[in-house]
Amino acid sequence: MSNYFFFIGLPYATIVIVLVGTIFRYMNFGFKISSLSSQFLEGKELFYGSRPFHWGLLSLFLGHLIAFLFPKSLMVWNSVPLRMLILEVVALGFGITALYGLGMLVMRRFKHKRLQKVTTKMDVLVYVVLLTQVISGLWVAYFARWGSAWFPTVLTPYLRSLFVLDPDITAVAAMPLSVKIHIVSAFALIGLIPFTRFMHFLVYPFPYLFRSYQYVIWNWDRKKIRISRKLVNGVRSKNN
Amino acid sequence: MDIRSQIAMVFHLDKCIGCHTCSIACKNIWTDRKGAEYMWWNNVETKPGTGYPSKWEDQDIYKGGWEKKGDTVTLKGAGKFKGLKVLFHNSNMPVIDDYYEPWTYQYEHLFEAEEGDDQPVARPVSLITGDPITPKSGPNWDDDLSGSEDYAKNDVNFKNLTKAEQEAMFQLERMTMHYLPRMCNHCLNPACVAACPSGAIYKRGEDGIVLINQKKCRGWRMCVTACPYKKSYYNWSTGKSEKCLLCYPRVESGQAPACMHSCVGRIRYIGVMLYDADKIEAASASSNDDLIKNQLDIYLDPNDPEVIAAARKNGIADSTLESAQKSPIYKFVRKWGLALPLHPEFRTLPNLFYVPPLLPTMAFVNEEGSYETTSESFWGAIEKSRLPMSYLASLFSAGNEEVIKNILKKLMAVRLHRRAETVGDLPEEESKGAMKDVVMDKDTADAIFRLTSLPLFDQRFVIPPAHREEAMEMLESTADVKGNTGFGFKEPPVRGL
Ligand code: HEM
Ligand code: SF4
Numbered sequence: 001m002s003n004y005f006f007f008i009g010l011p012y013a014t015i016v017i018v019l020v021g022t023i024f025r026y027m028n029f030g031f032k033i034s035s036l037s038s039q040f041l042e043g044k045e046l047f048y049g050s051r052p053f054h055w056g057l058l059s060l061f062l063g064h065l066i067a068f069l070f071p072k073s074l075m076v077w078n079s080v081p082l083r084m085l086i087l088e089v090v091a092l093g094f095g096i097t098a099l100y101g102l103g104m105l106v107m108r109r110f111k112h113k114r115l116q117k118v119t120t121k122m123d124v125l126v127y128v129v130l131l132t133q134v135i136s137g138l139w140v141a142y143f144a145r146w147g148s149a150w151f152p153t154v155l156t157p158y159l160r161s162l163f164v165l166d167p168d169i170t171a172v173a174a175m176p177l178s179v180k181i182h183i184v185s186a187f188a189l190i191g192l193i194p195f196t197r198f199m200h201f202l203v204y205p206f207p208y209l210f211r212s213y214q215y216v217i218w219n220w221d222r223k224k225i226r227i228s229r230k231l232v233n234g235v236r237s238k239n240n
Numbered sequence: 241m242d243i244r245s246q247i248a249m250v251f252h253l254d255k256c257i258g259c260h261t262c263s264i265a266c267k268n269i270w271t272d273r274k275g276a277e278y279m280w281w282n283n284v285e286t287k288p289g290t291g292y293p294s295k296w297e298d299q300d301i302y303k304g305g306w307e308k309k310g311d312t313v314t315l316k317g318a319g320k321f322k323g324l325k326v327l328f329h330n331s332n333m334p335v336i337d338d339y340y341e342p343w344t345y346q347y348e349h350l351f352e353a354e355e356g357d358d359q360p361v362a363r364p365v366s367l368i369t370g371d372p373i374t375p376k377s378g379p380n381w382d383d384d385l386s387g388s389e390d391y392a393k394n395d396v397n398f399k400n401l402t403k404a405e406q407e408a409m410f411q412l413e414r415m416t417m418h419y420l421p422r423m424c425n426h427c428l429n430p431a432c433v434a435a436c437p438s439g440a441i442y443k444r445g446e447d448g449i450v451l452i453n454q455k456k457c458r459g460w461r462m463c464v465t466a467c468p469y470k471k472s473y474y475n476w477s478t479g480k481s482e483k484c485l486l487c488y489p490r491v492e493s494g495q496a497p498a499c500m501h502s503c504v505g506r507i508r509y510i511g512v513m514l515y516d517a518d519k520i521e522a523a524s525a526s527s528n529d530d531l532i533k534n535q536l537d538i539y540l541d542p543n544d545p546e547v548i549a550a551a552r553k554n555g556i557a558d559s560t561l562e563s564a565q566k567s568p569i570y571k572f573v574r575k576w577g578l579a580l581p582l583h584p585e586f587r588t589l590p591n592l593f594y595v596p597p598l599l600p601t602m603a604f605v606n607e608e609g610s611y612e613t614t615s616e617s618f619w620g621a622i623e624k625s626r627l628p629m630s631y632l633a634s635l636f637s638a639g640n641e642e643v644i645k646n647i648l649k650k651l652m653a654v655r656l657h658r659r660a661e662t663v664g665d666l667p668e669e670e671s672k673g674a675m676k677d678v679v680m681d682k683d684t685a686d687a688i689f690r691l692t693s694l695p696l697f698d699q700r701f702v703i704p705p706a707h708r709e710e711a712m713e714m715l716e717s718t719a720d721v722k723g724n725t726g727f728g729f730k731e732p733p734v735r736g737l
């Protein structure tokens with residue numbers, strides 16, 4: 001029963017919450033979307049926390065994404081044991097990097113009174129979920145070894161079955177506890193996006209790469225105003 | 241030619257008395273809020289000194305501004321590649337201790353303390369943590385300390401001075417100082433705009449004011465790093481960056497910004513400049529020797545019929561053109577050539593110009609130990625001035641001493657002329673000779689004198705109406721929003737989750 005709740009109910013609830021929540025927050029509370037940086041109050045320890053944490057986590061995220069999208073290629077790669085070993089060691093390395101960074105971030109929050117002033121309850125929840133996620137991930141890596149080998153055959157089909165709205169949980173239900181915790185906490189993490197600082201990675205500034213450096217805005221175009229008779233009643237000008 | 245209009249400013253440093261009224265006016269209106277207490281969009285520094293934030297001019301530390309790279313410029317410490325690479329931890333950003341920890345005093349305690357043997361006191365408490373602190377630095381902590389070991393000696397501009405020159409500046413008899421009020425320069429090539437990954441910072445086409453859209457800012461803080469003047473600030477409470485907005489609600493309705501309006505020394509002038517936007521890139525990428533000339537050449541003569549025609553074609557209103565023709569900035573910067581931008585080598589093309597200080601440079605103690613104030617050989621006095629030309633050149637002309645000398649001579653010539661006119665104790669040849677040296681006629685000298693010493697309010701502040709009010713009525717029927725919550729920013733500005 002609880003398997004149905006955690007592996008079917010929770011994932012779908014998460015997707016709905018994230019879609020509705022992030023769009024609602026983006027549209028209505030633009031002011032409240034920010035990286036909420038605390039570097040200004042403490043910069044040195046943040047360097048040793050934020051850089052390893054983000055690089056580690058983003059690499060792991062990318063790894064999971066590849067395993068999900070290209071399970072076949074992953075299996076081909078893993079057909080040579082040495083290549084699988086290298087992959088596993090690298091992934092474990094990123095996991096440890098992320099944990100180290102996260103540990104630094106949490107310690108730093110505890111240590112500095114200035115930082116406590118900008119730490120909200122939701123931030124604490126974020127740390128709890130992230131710690132659960134990263135630690136359970138390392139636990140899986142250690143006790144349910146060779147994840148890159150079984151992920152494509154167990155988890156990829158499960159995730160795919162969710163996406164095609166025909167959930168099949170037989171394989172996940174048989175997984176060890178560590179894997180189950182890792183999956184549930186992942187859904188919890190995603191579900192928290194609209195309610196926490198996690199919003200900040202949805203607004204990654206990709207458009208910056210494609211715009212010119214300088215940015216000038218005309219709030220109203222005098223050339224158009226001069227021919228105001230051309231304005232149509234009830235139709236807003238683009239300038240305002 | 242792509243003509244645009246820009247609100248520009250001149251600060252006459254000879255007149256600044258260092259009273260900080262400007263800073264307080266600004267603080268009271270804009271930054272007396274949680275998270276913004278440490279910000280001084282307008283601040284006044286003592287030079288020589290390290291300023292606020294400490295050593296802001298040292299781009300080896302902060303990596304602000306632009307660097308010349310061939311025919312163009314690149315951001316020194318930010319940009320598409322450099323910036324996104326360090327998004328998780330902004331490498332060269334100043335932190336609060338580079339500014340100061342803001343504090344207040346527990347005044348309530350004076351009224352609410354329990355009755356006791358001791359007089360209650362108002363202790364200083366941090367505005368961040370609320371804990372009692374002993375203030376050890378502040379926004380103007382080095383006020384008037386132009387001879388101090390801790391501050392003045394660490395002035396970044398000394399890098400360009402010889403050892404002998406530096407030592408001379410710290411001899412008691414030669415010690416000197418002047419004030420440097422600073423604010424956002426609303427640059428033509430703003431580094432803050434170029435560095436913002438979110439595209440939240442923009443320059444307004446109509447008047448050139450540079451603003452941060454608070455809803456689009458994501459707190460990446462690249463503008464704080466990129467602005468070489470450190471005039472973009474991070475609000476640690478809301479998680480958004482903020483900067484001087486040139487009091488645009490006041491400017492739009494034709495009033496001077498609060499700092500200018502309240503200036504006690506009346507050192508501040510504001511007006512419109514017309515410039516050619518096509519020349520921005522070339523000017524900011526000029527070689528060090530041409531920097532000053534090319535930066536100033538961007539501004540066009542508002543009385544030139546060709547310029548007027550091109551400006552009209554670009555949609556610039558007649559009232560704006562009229563203001564540009566009366567602009568005190570145009571007079572100081574282009575017509576009389578008396579004002580220079582601060583640190584043009586940062587290549588942001590700032591729109592705040594300074595008339596360099598003459599008075600503290602003159603009058604030195606002679607061999608007999610008395611004050612040398614004779615008018616004999618005035619040019620000689622400029623050469624021998626207390627503030628080395630190379631110091632002023634480091635501040636205002638990217639090291640070009642000739643430009644500074646020329647301006648000081650002009651300022652001196654005006655004084656000689658007025659002395660001859662009003663006191664009459666100078667031989668006429670002398671004042672005439674001085675004027676001839678700097679190619680200035682009597683009318684110009686009188687005009688400079690009037691605008692410097694006796695300007696009326698409306699001569700200092702020549703602000704065109706913004707026409708936004710009319711624009712609004714033409715484009716939007718106010719009846720449409722009847723019964724609604726109103727226009728504009730409707731979210732309370734509090735920190736997100
Ligand atoms: C997509 C790219 C991402 C970017 C550009 C990014 C950027 C940032 C920035 C600028 C900060 C503020 C650091 C500071 O205090 O100055 C931050 C903090 C944080 N980020 Fe990210 N982030 C990204 C992805 C993620 C992901 C995927 C997660 C986790 C799921 C995450 C979790 C966090 C957390 C927990 C903090 C708070 C750190 C602390 O102050 O203790 N970020 N991020
Ligand atoms: S002074 Fe700094 S903040 Fe102001 S426009 Fe220039 S670069 Fe931007």
Ligand code: SF4
Nearest residue numbers: 256259260262503505
């Ligand atoms: S108010 Fe005017 S005179 Fe006083 S410090 Fe500011 S700029 Fe100088």
